[in-house]
Amino acid sequence: MVRRGPLQPGEKVQLTDRKGKKITIQLVEGEETQTERGVISHDAIIGGPEGMVVTTATSEGSVGSAAEAYRNNPRKPWKNTRRIGGWQYTVLRPRLMDFILSMPRGAQIMYPKDIAQVIETCDIRRGMNVLESGGGSGAMSLHLLDAVGEEGSLTTIEMRPEFARVCEANATVYFGGRPAWWNLLTGDFDSVAATLEAHVYDRIFLDMLDPWNRLEQAARVIAPGGVITCYVTTTTQMSRLVETFRNAGCWTEPEIGETLERGWKAQGLAVRPNHEMIGHTGFLVTARAMAPGVEALHKRQRGTKDTYTDIDDMSPQEQQSRLEELELRDISDRKLRKVLKDLDAQVENIPGTR
Missing domain, CATH: 3.10.330.20 (Vcp-like ATPase; Chain A, domain 2)
Structure with a gap:
């Protein structure tokens, strides 16, 4: 509007x-x-x-x-x-960005740089049916409502009723009335999503602590070819989410990204970046839904490369035998001999080392 x-x-x-x-x-x-x-x-x-x-x-x-x-x-x-x-x-x-940064809020909001990236990577456009989990204070909801427009629809699932009230009030103030194309539901994601019709949502956005536990219901309600984007803040969350996507077999290979933001000062000849910047705030993990019953294609793992076994769990003998398989040494014997020869020569040139 x-x-x-x-x-x-x-x-x-x-x-x-x-x-x-x-x-x-x-x-x-x-x-x-x-x-x-x-x-x-x-x-x-x-x-x-x-x-x-x-x-x-x-x-x-x-x-x-x-x-x-x-x-x-x-x-x-x-x-x-x-x-x-x-x-x-x-x-x-x-602007919508200004409104979000100044609006009353209870939960921590997503930064505009991350919200813009979600709209782009999740490919959210006018007329789409979008499912969102984690309404919070409404920062992402306002952008999704604006992106899909009155021709589309947004369903938001928020676990805490008090946050749902904050989210609804902020949207009402921004749009000058409660958006008619918005379905705001309260409860946990799995229970509420189980009541939704299957394969009707074009896009899904998850902003929660454990999105990997919600992928089963997400796969049920998303349309084939639909896009899902999850927002997580730590590397351990990101790693677990990515592996769950792969193991499920019904999602394409996930894409991972983050956005860093730095402003600049330009005053005459004094042109330089600002001293402060917005660094890491979260990871965006995006995948697409396969057709029902179709197994996703994933890159095959090299037979000699084990990226899952923890070397600390091995015995000393196993560690020694697995060094090359784990690719902890990727230098040829010939190259190693040349390096040692060069270093021996350099050491001999140091007084007192002969």
Whole structure:
């Protein structure tokens, strides 16, 4: 839903000052918002155009001058002067990314960089039927609802009723009403998914602690050729999930990826990356569903390569005999002799080693 025209009561707007500091508020007739630098009247914004500039007014109880502020609080005079008006903010409707980062939330939300990657790798498009598990605070749900549109449908399964309420409220505020194409269900994934029709979902997204335990029901409800993407945060979760995909036989070879984000500063000739970046937040593991009864094709493991046996569980004799099979040494004898010859020559050139 695209909103244009004058700003209306009930809408959220983002206020940005010249230093880049942002405040997100919901417009309510007769209300005021207190900032560090004065008061903003909502009535001064309502009915105005997007992209306007609003100026703060002096807040009640603030002092009228810097000299008076110093007399009242000589140690920290700036505290009261900041409440003096005259500070300007640009008024714009928030982007979905801005809305999500500022909305009330209980559960930790996914970062926009990961959400965007889910939409791309899971190939979620308008008109699709999508199943989501783990609604949380609604960050991913809002993007899925926006991506499938009114022509599609989203079914969200959230285990905790209180999180479901947070998720539903955030979606209602963002869309200006509860989306009619959204089916929000509460309960554990397996129990709720067992009540859903088989092979009707084009895409599935799982954001939970143990997605590998949910693949059986996911395989039942997903359509042949459908895409499933799982979000996990640790390498142990990722490894277990990937092996479960492979062992199930009904999923294609899983793809694994993560996204790192780094902003840049560009001011005249001072062009450089920011000191901070958003590094690892989670792994995205994606696979596709095979047709019922068809075994997925997977890369064959080399006969001499064992990547599953833990060498610490072997006896010393077994460890010695398995070194080459485990490929812990991938250098030929000829190359090894040459390396040793070169090193012997270098050692002899060191005084006192002959």
